[in-house]
Amino acid sequence: MNRIRPRALLTATAGVLAVAALSSCSGGAAAAGGEGGSGGGKEVPPMRISVNLTGESAKAGEPVTVTLAEGKLREVTVTDSKGARLDGKVAADGKTWTSARNATPGTAYAVEARDGAGATAKAAFTTAAPEKVNKLTLAPGKNTTVGIAQPLSIVFDHPVKNKADVEKHLKVTTSNNTEGSWGWMQDWSGKDRVDWRPKEYWKAGTKVTLDASLSGIDSGTAGGWFVRDYTTTFSIGKNQLVKVDLDNHRLTLLRDGVTVKDVPMSAGTPGGEKASWRGKTVLMSKEGTINMRSETVGLGDAYDKMVDYSMRLTWSGMYAHAAPWNAAYFGNANKSSGCIGMSDADAKSVYDTVQVGDPFEVTGSDAKGTQALNNGYGEWNLSWSDWQAKSALR
Secondary structure (H helix, E strand, O other), rough: OOOOOOOOEEEOOOEEEEEEEOOOOOOOOOOOOOOOOOOOOEEEEOEEEEEEOOOOOOOOOEEEEEEOOOOOEEEEEOOOOOEEEEEEOOOOOOOOEEEEOOOOOOOEEEEEEEEEOEEEEEEEEEEEEOOOOEEEEEOOOOOOOOOOOEEEEEEEOOOOOOOOHHHOEEEEEEEEOEEEEEEEEEOOOEEEEEEEOOOOOOOOOOOEEEEEEEOOOOOOOHHHHHOOOOOEEEEEEOOOOEEEEEEOEEEEEEEOOOOEEEEEOOOOOOOOOOOEEEEEEEEOEEEEEEEEEEEOOOOOOOOOOEEEEEOOOOOOEEEEOOOOHHHHHHOOOEEEEOOOOOOOHHHHHHHHOOOOEEEEEEEEEOEEEEEEEEEOOOOHHHHHHHHHOOOOOO
């Protein structure tokens, strides 16, 4: 990056900047509150400031502080090489200005201060480059419309040791003041992850915005620095809920509490690893026609099929999908390898109707247990108080 050089002289010991008064176009000193020029106007006295960050490898991750030697500061601007400003505030005594945000690693900054007499002073510094940069992946996607169970989910590239500090910089706003909480976990991939879940399912039509003001925040040991902010918005679509009854072998789709589809199905064979998971899960994606192979989910060479109308419910491979080869069991027995199978026509009808983010509430005794928290979006299986306890700020 190009360094923005100050017009002032910075002392080698204290980083104190002395700048002559502003000059008029005629070359004379500008008056403080009077006429400029070479006449008898009163000259604006020199201004001296010091900045806590100096040089080419200044320490990042802390606020910028500008201190005035004499007089009172009127305004200060701190701008990076891309033109973005660090907002800040002048102290009540007028002696110091402090930025509201931390300085970001590997960034060049220009400082300009003006005092009450009209004099200005300038400085510049560049923060040290980070040894490691942490990035993140957001779900759902920006400007998407999702179902009423979709959490806001963040997966980090590197470990986050400073969870409380990171969480403090994640702000969720909604169009109807929805109550919710962040909760930390290890993602199915092994990476650190934090989700924001409402207390109850979202209300249809809610608008959601995330502002992740992470630039200049340290993840902690082995995690690296964040060097940018993130923002995303999404909307909540129709109020839809899918109920899967393992014991009665039925899948029911409700909209606004009214049944719109009720179809026979066959779920996972009970009594072993082929059984389905129970609990409240969330439709993660609609993947259409995909190749499903049993060895990818630890079931040997039991199957290798192209499967239509595939709707992913967990990372471990539980789907709802078309399973015409299992037609004899629809509505009367669970005989699949863990997924919720339907006829081609019923699977297409459900696939065309559901939204990513719709809840699938799976009940019944023919299950191998409750879906894990990180196996997709399993947070709805926790009570509200247990979910809140997973916040780093509680």
